[in-house]
Amino acid sequence: xxxxxVLNSIGLGIGLAMDAFSVCIANGLKEPDMCKSRHMKxxxxxxxxxxxxxxxxxxxxxxxxxxxxxxQPFIPWIALGLLLxxxxxxxxxxxxxxxxxxxxxxxxxxxDKEDETKDCISDKTLIIQGIATSIDALSxxxxxxxxxxxxxxxxxxxxxxxxxxxxxxxxxxxKMFGARLEKHANYLGGIILIAIGLEIFxxxxx
Numbered sequence: 001x002x003x004x005x006v007l008n009s010i011g012l013g014i015g016l017a018m019d020a021f022s023v024c025i026a027n028g029l030k031e032p033d034m035c036k037s038r039h040m041k042x043x044x045x046x047x048x049x050x051x052x053x054x055x056x057x058x059x060x061x062x063x064x065x066x067x068x069x070x071x072q073p074f075i076p077w078i079a080l081g082l083l084l085x086x087x088x089x090x091x092x093x094x095x096x097x098x099x100x101x102x103x104x105x106x107x108x109x110x111x112d113k114e115d116e117t118k119d120c121i122s123d124k125t126l127i128i129q130g131i132a133t134s135i136d137a138l139s140x141x142x143x144x145x146x147x148x149x150x151x152x153x154x155x156x157x158x159x160x161x162x163x164x165x166x167x168x169x170x171x172x173x174x175k176m177f178g179a180r181l182e183k184h185a186n187y188l189g190g191i192i193l194i195a196i197g198l199e200i201f202x203x204x205x206x
Contacts, residue, residue, distance in 0.1 A: 008155075009155045009158035010158060010162055012140060012143070012159055013050070013158055013160075013161070013166075016136070016159060017050065017159075017163040019136075020046040020133040020134065020167050021169070022196050023129050023132075023133050023170075023192070024042065024046070024167045024170030024171045024173075025173050026174060026190075027129075027174060028174015028175040029174045030174075031120060032175045039168065039172075043164045043165075043171065045130045046133065046163055046167045047161070047163045048130065050137055050160050050163040051159060053136075053137035054137050054140040054144060055152060057138035057140055057142070058140075058145060058147070058156075061142055061145045076200055076204035077201070079133075079135050079136060080200060082132035083132050083194060086125060086128060086129060087191065144156075
């Protein structure tokens with residue numbers, strides 16, 4: 001363990017965090033007024049899953065390699081399904097809000113007020129996003145299979161720290177643009193999530 005180990009782990013972290021980074025941008029677009037504690041919690045959820053998945057993959061390869069190899073082809077399908085579901089819901093929410101506002105304007109004859117309670121991404125959705133964007137990290141178990149338990153733990157921890165930092169930046173970026181693109185935030189966020197799902201799915205066949 002040394003400089004090369006740390007460098008490799010950081011590289012893995014950057015590569016694995018890209019999907020989570022894109023989802024964080026989408027979340028920031030949806031919630032431009034997100035408070036700092038929620039911002040940190042969101043990044044923490046993604047970091048946790050990016051830590052957990054390589055460890056689970058490492059354990060599976062060590063203990064139940066045959067069963068894990070049989071499960072591996074389904075990983076892109078699961079990620080695609082979860083992200084299509086979340087992205088589609090975001091787009092539908094945007095359409096519903098637009099329809100409700102139009103309906104209210106017609107009924108009252110006045111401009112609709114902003115809702116006092118802004119739409120927030122639920123904890124359930126956040127967890128689903130965390131699983132969807134980190135499930136491909138199960139495969140990292142193959143790359144760290146020669147590591148002992150402590151070394152595998154440290155590699156996964158470095159991946160999690162890198163993911164956390166990248167996701168904090170992603171949410172900030174999304175919030176910055178979300179304040180300007182609030183009317184279209186749901187559509188943009190939904191499209192980004194669907195695109196990530198397709199990228200993971202198509203990339204698995206290349």
